[in-house]
Amino acid sequence: MSRFLPWLLVVLLASVPFWMTDYYVLHIMITTCIFIIAAMSLNLLLGYTGQLSLGHVAFFGIGAYTSALLSLGFQVNVFNVPFGVTPKPVWFAMLMAVIVAGFTGWAIGKLAFRVRGAYFVIVSISFAEVVRMVAVNWVELTQGPMALNNIPALTLGTGEFELSFLRKPSFYSLALAVAVISYIIIARIVNSRAGRAMNALRENESLAMSVGIDVTRYLVIATIVSAAMAGMAGALYTHYIRIVDPDVFLFIYTVTMVIMVITGGKGTLAGPIVGGVIFGFVPEALRAMAIKPEIQWIIYGVLMILIVYFLPRGIVPAIERFWAGQKPGDDEAARSVPGALQK
Amino acid sequence: MLELRDLVCRYGKVTAVKGLSLKVERGQLVALIGTNGAGKTTTLKAISGLLPPSGGSIWFDGVDITRASARKILSLGIAQCPEGRHVFPYMTVTENLEMGCYLRTDKQEIAADFERMFEQFPRLAERRLQPAGTLSGGEQQMLAIARALMSRPKLMLFDEPSLGLAPNFVERTFDIITNIRANGTTVLMVEQNALAALEMCDHAYLLESGSLALSGSGAELIDNPHVRSAYLAG
Numbered sequence: 001m002s003r004f005l006p007w008l009l010v011v012l013l014a015s016v017p018f019w020m021t022d023y024y025v026l027h028i029m030i031t032t033c034i035f036i037i038a039a040m041s042l043n044l045l046l047g048y049t050g051q052l053s054l055g056h057v058a059f060f061g062i063g064a065y066t067s068a069l070l071s072l073g074f075q076v077n078v079f080n081v082p083f084g085v086t087p088k089p090v091w092f093a094m095l096m097a098v099i100v101a102g103f104t105g106w107a108i109g110k111l112a113f114r115v116r117g118a119y120f121v122i123v124s125i126s127f128a129e130v131v132r133m134v135a136v137n138w139v140e141l142t143q144g145p146m147a148l149n150n151i152p153a154l155t156l157g158t159g160e161f162e163l164s165f166l167r168k169p170s171f172y173s174l175a176l177a178v179a180v181i182s183y184i185i186i187a188r189i190v191n192s193r194a195g196r197a198m199n200a201l202r203e204n205e206s207l208a209m210s211v212g213i214d215v216t217r218y219l220v221i222a223t224i225v226s227a228a229m230a231g232m233a234g235a236l237y238t239h240y241i242r243i244v245d246p247d248v249f250l251f252i253y254t255v256t257m258v259i260m261v262i263t264g265g266k267g268t269l270a271g272p273i274v275g276g277v278i279f280g281f282v283p284e285a286l287r288a289m290a291i292k293p294e295i296q297w298i299i300y301g302v303l304m305i306l307i308v309y310f311l312p313r314g315i316v317p318a319i320e321r322f323w324a325g326q327k328p329g330d331d332e333a334a335r336s337v338p339g340a341l342q343k
Numbered sequence: 344m345l346e347l348r349d350l351v352c353r354y355g356k357v358t359a360v361k362g363l364s365l366k367v368e369r370g371q372l373v374a375l376i377g378t379n380g381a382g383k384t385t386t387l388k389a390i391s392g393l394l395p396p397s398g399g400s401i402w403f404d405g406v407d408i409t410r411a412s413a414r415k416i417l418s419l420g421i422a423q424c425p426e427g428r429h430v431f432p433y434m435t436v437t438e439n440l441e442m443g444c445y446l447r448t449d450k451q452e453i454a455a456d457f458e459r460m461f462e463q464f465p466r467l468a469e470r471r472l473q474p475a476g477t478l479s480g481g482e483q484q485m486l487a488i489a490r491a492l493m494s495r496p497k498l499m500l501f502d503e504p505s506l507g508l509a510p511n512f513v514e515r516t517f518d519i520i521t522n523i524r525a526n527g528t529t530v531l532m533v534e535q536n537a538l539a540a541l542e543m544c545d546h547a548y549l550l551e552s553g554s555l556a557l558s559g560s561g562a563e564l565i566d567n568p569h570v571r572s573a574y575l576a577g
Contacts (some may be wrong), residue, residue: 135540137486193445196441197436197445198443199431199434200431200434200442200445203431203432204429204430204431204432206393206425206429207425207429207430207431208442209393209413209414210393210423211415211417211419211442211443211445211446211490212413212414212417212418212424212446212494213414213442213445213493214414234543236400294426297405
């Protein structure tokens with residue numbers, strides 16, 4: 001039954017475009033879905049390896065820009081050498097977005113995991129800021145704050161068999177499919193040998209090394225997968241909104257992802273989804289209730305504080321505990337860990 | 344089996360081990376004793392690959408492992424039971440043991456080893472589904488030892504196995520170590536409890552501020568006047 005339940009949920013979600021006629025609701029579901037993909041990718045790093053990347057939006061933005069630029073084509077001069085790319089098919093641009101973001105993740109991982117903890121956080125923030133500054137200032141390539149416009153929507157096949165993802169119902173199906181695939185990829189990793197290795201290095205890095213785990217290797221793998229997935233989310237965003245400007249690199253988006261992961265429950269598969277649904281829908285639901293904007297944000301903030309205060313490990317672990325008949329927040333393991341182990 | 348030649352280890356500008364040479368023969372139980380800061384733990388870290396040495400060389404079964412990775416060293420057959428009862432606190436007892444045989448692929452043999460560990464450590468069997476962080480200090484030490492044994496080491500390194508344990512567990516731990524040696528695994532043990540270590544070992548090395556001060560059989564060191572006055576309190 002419990003194996004069957006998630007698929008039932010997927011089928012239910014997949015049926016939404018057939019009966020939901022309100023495009024506004026669909027729009028919220030699409031953006032929430034894209035955010036959930038990004039949050040899931042962050043969770044792989046933050047939840048499973050314990051590395052807090054506060055520059056995660058960089059990978060999202062790199063994916064968005066890569067896909068936009070390749071599908072639009074561009075012409076730049078690098079040190080007076082002209083370099084141009086003709087417009088490429090959107091599916092190819094999206095694929096390249098995933099690869100470029102993944103490659104960036106590899107480079108950052110190699111660089112940043114020489115330093116851990118607080119230093120990694122700083123490196124990741126700086127990286128996202130640098131990428132944002134490039135997007136703002138390299139006007140020749142990115143149009144800077146004027147933004148890249150008229151980004152084509154994804155179409156697959158030709159003629160009679162053409163499948164267009166321009167309209168909301170079809171795009172919703174695409175986003176949902178990507179989210180489901182992302183979830184499966186993460187579940188596979190987490191339940192594999194690599195997943196156990198990541199778990200071990202999060203709990204006790206030096207001990208993980210002494211049982212033979214190549215710690216750096218698994219950190220880099222996690223970063224590549226995580227960055228590639230965030231890049232995919234960015235590519236989806238680009239071809240949905242069809243306009244991209246340097247604001248995609250704003251710090252607030254990273255914060256939103258972190259909030260989704262932490263409130264939902266980091267290090268759990270369902271956590272980012274639950275967190276994403278709550279913080280994707282709550283602002284919209286408040287707006288729909290015609291509450292004043294300033295009150296909306298106060299409610300949003302209070303909700304967040306309440307969750308973190310009463311369910312410090314997140315909503316999903318709290319529910320699991322409740323099911324197992326324990327009080328939420330009752331964390332025997334954490335309390336009796338010897339002081340030396342709590343870093 | 345294991346040989347250190349002029350091992351030098353530095354933490355930044357501080358030299359913790361200054362040209363240490365020692366040998367561990369197959370089947371022996373060798374003790375490394377000395378005060379805090381003598382360089383005992385550093386030596387073990389260098390052997391297990393957690394701290395790259397700055398000079399000298401380390402040989403295991405004729406292979407130079409001076410610059411080998413921790414993973415490589417473990418796969419050659421050196422396992423470490425680190426200081427301070429290190430376990431993975433949120434993993435269950437069983438999962439901790441699984442991490443111990445992370446590099447092994449022989450599933451049936453692993454299953455047999457699990458049975459053997461649970462037989463040898465009944466307390467762990469009772470608590471196999473409990474998070475390791477909820478075990479008592481002594482039980483965590485048992486788990487750390489069992490986890491190291493799961494890699495089927497030829498040489499076991501123990502770092503301060505008795506540190507911070509209740510008296511009855513101290514004795515228990517030393518019994519286990521004697522047993523491990525009796526079953527054919529060579530043991531190199533770092534221990535502050537000098538008397539206990541000297542009584543149970545075949546050979547002992549005394550470290551003083553990073554250098555070798557004395558070596559000999561356990562009995563010889565116990566009878567040595569310097570050791571008696573400085574380490575055995577008369």
